[in-house]
Amino acid sequence: MAFSITGLEALQSELNQATKALAVLDGEITTIRFNPDDPASVEAAIADVEQTIDAKIAPYSGSAMVENLAADMKKQYRDQILDRVAEAHAEKSEEDSGECGQHRCWYFTPDREHRH
Numbered sequence: 786m787a788f789s790i791t792g793l794e795a796l797q798s799e800l801n802q803a804t805k806a807l808a809v810l811d812g813e814i815t816t817i818r819f820n821p822d823d824p825a826s827v828e829a830a831i832a833d834v835e836q837t838i839d840a841k842i843a844p845y846s847g848s849a850m851v852e853n854l855a856a857d858m859k860k861q862y863r864d865q866i867l868d869r870v871a872e873a874h875a876e877k878s879e880e881d882s883g884e885c886g887q888h889r890c891w892y893f894t895p896d897r898e899h900r901h
Contacts, residue, residue, distance in 0.1 A: 802848035809841045810858065817866070821873035827866065834862045 815837040819830035838855050845851040 799848055799850050802845045803850040803854065806842050806845040806848070806851040806854065809845075810838070810854075814838065814841075814858075814862070819866075821870040822877075827870055831863050831866055834866070835859045838862075 815834055817830040817833055820826040838858055839846075842851055842855050
């Protein structure tokens with residue numbers, strides 16, 4: 786009995802695209818500055834992160850794996866930004882040496898974040 790397996794080339798291509806996209810997204814994604822007391826500033830920061838991710842993966846945008854990965858990353862960073870807003874509101878009465886002018890600065894990378 787003989788049979789053929791089809792679709793391996795498509796899967797290999799999809800995995801190749803995902804590997805390349807992961808390499809592009811490795812390291813610092815972007816630096817954002819926002820005022821945690823200003824909802825428009827917070828939303829602009831979230832939009833900046835999302836646009837940066839979209840720009841970095843643009844060459845691989847036809848890949849379902851890459852688009853799912855990007856959607857997961859966007860949600861992760863949105864959640865992190867909103868967590869920082871909640872943290873800033875909790876610390877509001879304390880003096881914060883991590884301020885950057887009127888805005889606080891966070892550097893987002895896939896595995897960690899840095900605040901200054």
